[in-house]
Amino acid sequence: MPIKGSNLNLKLPVAAVFLAIAWLNQAPVQAQQSPAPLLSIFENVTLSPNFSPDPTTIRGISGGSRPASEISGRAETATGPCSGFVDAEPDHTMVLTEFFDYLSLAVQSPEDTTLVVRGPGGSWCNDDYDGKNPGIAGQWLSGTYEIWVGSYQEDKYHPYIVRITEAE
Numbered sequence: 001m002p003i004k005g006s007n008l009n010l011k012l013p014v015a016a017v018f019l020a021i022a023w024l025n026q027a028p029v030q031a032q033q034s035p036a037p038l039l040s041i042f043e044n045v046t047l048s049p050n051f052s053p054d055p056t057t058i059r060g061i062s063g064g065s066r067p068a069s070e071i072s073g074r075a076e077t078a079t080g081p082c083s084g085f086v087d088a089e090p091d092h093t094m095v096l097t098e099f100f101d102y103l104s105l106a107v108q109s110p111e112d113t114t115l116v117v118r119g120p121g122g123s124w125c126n127d128d129y130d131g132k133n134p135g136i137a138g139q140w141l142s143g144t145y146e147i148w149v150g151s152y153q154e155d156k157y158h159p160y161i162v163r164i165t166e167a168e
Contacts, residue, residue: 046095047103047164055165060091062113062158063151071148072116072123079136082125084114084150092147092162094119099142102168106135107149109160114152119145137168 043058064087069075072082096103106129107113115126115134120143129135134149149160 042091044093044095045164046097047100048097049100049166051166054167055163057164058092058162060149060160060162062086062091062107062109062111062149062160063153063156064088064148065154068114068116068125068148068150072118072125074123077123077125079124080126080129080134082114082116082123083127084152085154085156086114086116086148086150090118090146090148094145094147094164096140096142096145100140100166102138102166103140104135104137104163104165104167105147106130106137106163106165107133107160108163109133109149109158111158112152113158113160114150116148116150117145119143 042060045056045058047056064085066086066088067082068084068086069082071086075082094105105115105117107115109132112132113134115129115136117124117136120141124136126134126136129137147162149162151158
């Protein structure tokens with residue numbers, strides 16, 4: 001016997017997943033750094049200078065219940081405000097094997113999303129790098145970066161693609 005209200009709680013996340021899968025299937029497909037399932041989400045990536053393909057893409061579903069400012073440890077960074085809500089755990093891990101003189105990480109989504117990146121040297125946030133899509137570009141130290149893509153409303157989920165390129 002179902003618990004009252006449990007059917008509604010199950011339908012919203014399931015609907016979000018089906019919507020995300022439909023949107024991701026329509027997005028351009030890029031080759032991955034390593035073999036990946038046909039439709040994997042929440043991918044991780046390891047990059048070295050002059051990586052291929054450039055751009056490399058990873059995909060996921062934004063949102064969560066934790067304030068982005070809580071994850072980053074501040075309300076604003078040099079790259080922008082720490083807005084929105086994210087998951088407790090990072091959506092992606094990006095390992096940079098060497099220093100990058102220039103690297104751009106930009107989110108593409110049909111909805112307004114936010115970004116938190118935590119790695120060597122600190123935390124960085126962004127909101128509207130390109131229209132309503134967040135991104136961060138510039139010099140990057142070698143090391144491991146945790147990436148969260150957020151939504152403005154708590155527990156609202158939206159599909160996205162992260163485009164990573166060395167091209168300025």
